Amino acid sequence: xxxxxxxxxxxxxxxxxxxxxxxxxxxxxxxxxxxxxxxxxxxxxxxxxxxxxxxxxxxxxxxxxxxxxxxxxxxxxxxxxxxxxxxxxxxxxxxxxxxxxxxxxxxxxxxxxxxxxxxxxxxxxxxxxxxxxxxxxxxxxxxxxxxxxxxxxxxxxxxxxxxxxxxxxxxxxxxxxxxxxxxxxxxxxxxxxxxxxxxxxxxxxxxxxxxxxxxxxxxxxxxxxxxxxxxxxxxxxxxxxxxxxxxxxxxxxxxxxxxxxxxxxxxxxxxxxxxxxxxxxxxxxxxxxxxxxxxxxxxxxxxxxxxxxxxxxxxxxxxxxxxxxxxxxxxxxxxxxxxxxxxxxxxxxx
Numbered sequence: 001x002x003x004x005x006x007x008x009x010x011x012x013x014x015x016x017x018x019x020x021x022x023x024x025x026x027x028x029x030x031x032x033x034x035x036x037x038x039x040x041x042x043x044x045x046x047x048x049x050x051x052x053x054x055x056x057x058x059x060x061x062x063x064x065x066x067x068x069x070x071x072x073x074x075x076x077x078x079x080x081x082x083x084x085x086x087x088x089x090x091x092x093x094x095x096x097x098x099x100x101x102x103x104x105x106x107x108x109x110x111x112x113x114x115x116x117x118x119x120x121x122x123x124x125x126x127x128x129x130x131x132x133x134x135x136x137x138x139x140x141x142x143x144x145x146x147x148x149x150x151x152x153x154x155x156x157x158x159x160x161x162x163x164x165x166x167x168x169x170x171x172x173x174x175x176x177x178x179x180x181x182x183x184x185x186x187x188x189x190x191x192x193x194x195x196x197x198x199x200x201x202x203x204x205x206x207x208x209x210x211x212x213x214x215x216x217x218x219x220x221x222x223x224x225x226x227x228x229x230x231x232x233x234x235x236x237x238x239x240x241x242x243x244x245x246x247x248x249x250x251x252x253x254x255x256x257x258x259x260x261x262x263x264x265x266x267x268x269x270x271x272x273x274x275x276x277x278x279x280x281x282x283x284x285x286x287x288x289x290x291x292x293x294x295x296x297x298x299x300x301x302x303x304x305x306x307x308x309x310x311x312x313x314x315x316x317x318x319x320x321x322x323x324x325x326x327x328x329x330x331x332x333x334x335x336x337x338x339x340x341x342x343x344x345x346x347x348x349x350x
Contacts, residue, residue: 001220004028004062004107005046006054006098007071010035012113014043014173015213016069021046023217028065030054031072032334034327035174037317040306043173053334054094059104067109068102069216070095073142076178077117077270078321080138089336091142096149103158110160111219112150113212114143116205116233118164119272126240128275129164129231136270147231154229161219161227165212166205166235166274170295171302177318180204180243181296184250186313188257189303196261200244202271205235208290218286226282233274236288240273246292253296 003020007013008029020027027046032053054072062068073091074080080087095112102110119127120134135141143164150160169181177186188194215234219227244261251259279286309315316322327333 001066002026002028002064003067003069003220004030004065005069005071006030007073007113008046008049009033009174010071010075011038011168011172011174011176012209012212013071015210016071016216017046018044019213019217025220030057030061034333035320035323037323038174038176040171040175040302040308041173054090054098055334055336057098057101059101062101062105062107065102065105065107067111067220068098068107069111069113069220070098071113072098073113074139076320077137077139078178080142082321082325084138086337087138087142091139092145092149095146099150099153099160103153103155106157108157108159109220109224110150110158111216112146112160112162113216114147114162114164114231115140116164116166116235116272116274117270118144118147119274120270122272124273126237126273126275129233129278151229159224159228161222161229162231163212163215163219164231164233164274165215166207166233166239168209168212169206169292169299170208170210170290171299172209175302175308175318176320177312178320181206181246181250181292182299183313184247185254185296185299185303186308186318188250188254189300189308190310190313192257194247194250194254194257194259196243196247196259198243198262200242200247200261202243203240203273204243204246204270205233205237205240205272205274205276206246206292207235207239207288208295211288211290214289215286218283222283232279232282233276234279235274235276237274237276239288239292241292249292249296253293253300 009031029046117140
C-alpha cells in the first residue's frame with residue numbers, strides 16, 4: 001500500500017512510519033519539521049521525506065496513494081489559547097485542504113487523527129461515539145468541525161474515518177513533555193518534585209503514542225464498509241485514570257521524589273471518561289500493548305539513557321508551545337503563522 005502521512009516528524013509520526021515500513025508499505029511523509037530539536041534518538045524515515053507545509057500540497061502530490069493518514073496539527077490546548085486563529089488555519093483549513101486534494105487525486109482512504117477531548121467534560125458515565133461533543137478548547141473545537149466537514153466529503157470513492165485518540169503518553173524519538181504523564185516525569189526528573197498543577201481529580205483515558213500508531217496501521221487494513229465515515233474512540237477503559245493516580249504512579253517509579261499538589265488548585269475543565277466498546281466489539285483482535293506503568297517505566301529509562309537536560313521543562317526543546325513562540329519570534333515559520341496572539345471568536349466553518 002502507498003500511504004501518505006502528514007505530521008510524520010511529530011510525536012506519533014516516527015512510530016507510525018516505522019510500523020508502516022516494517023509491514024512493507026511505501027510511505028511518503030509531509031511535515032514542516034518545526035520541532036526537530038525534540039529528537040532524542042534516531043528513527044526511520046519514509047522512502048519519500050518531504051519538508052513541506054500541508055497547505056502547499058496539490059492533488060498531483062497525492063495521486064497514486066492508497067491512503068492518507070493525517071496527523072499534522074497544532075496539537076496542544078495551550079497553543080490554541082495562544083493563537084486561536086492559527087489553530088483554525090492549520091487544524092481546520094489545512095486538514096480540509098489535504099482532504100480535498102485526496103478527493104481530487106482519487107485517494108480512497110483518509111484516516112483522521114481526532115481526539116477524545118471533543119467530549120470536554122462529562123458526568124461519571126463513560127461517553128461513547130454517539131455522545132454529544134462538548135469541546136472546551138479551540139483544539140478540540142477544530143477536531144469536531146473537521147469531522148463534520150470530512151463527513152460531508154464522504155462518498156463511495158472517498159472514505160474518511162475518525163480516530164478519537166485518548167490522551168497520549170510515553171516515549172518517542174521526538175519527545176513531548178507537555179502531556180500529563182510525560183510532564184510529571186519531567187518534573188520529577190529535573191526538580192525532584194512531582195508537581196501536579198490541578199487538584200488531581202480530573203479523569204483521563206490514556207494511551208501510549210505507539211499504540212496510537214498501531215491503531216492507524218490496523219485501520220489502514222480494515223474493511224471500508226466497517227469504518228466508512230465512522231468515529232472510533234481509541235483507547236481502553238482499564239487505562240483510564242484520575243490525574244492523581246498518574247502522579248502516584250510517577251511517585252512509585254521515582255520514590256525519592258516529593259509529590260506536590262498545587263495549593264488552592266482547581267479542577268481541570270477537561271474531565272471525561274470514555275466508552276471504548278465500539279472499538280472492542282468491531283475489532284476484538286486489536287489490543288493495546290502498553291499499560292500506563294509499562295510506558296512510565298520505559299519513559300523513565302529513556303530520560304536517563306539519553307541524558308535529558310535538566311532544563312527539559314523550563315527550556316523550549318520539548319515543549320511545543322515554547323518552541324513555536326521562539327520560532328515565531330525568529331521568523332522561522334511560514335508567513336500565515338504570524339497572526340495576532342490574542343483570543344478570537346471561532347469562525348463558523350460549515
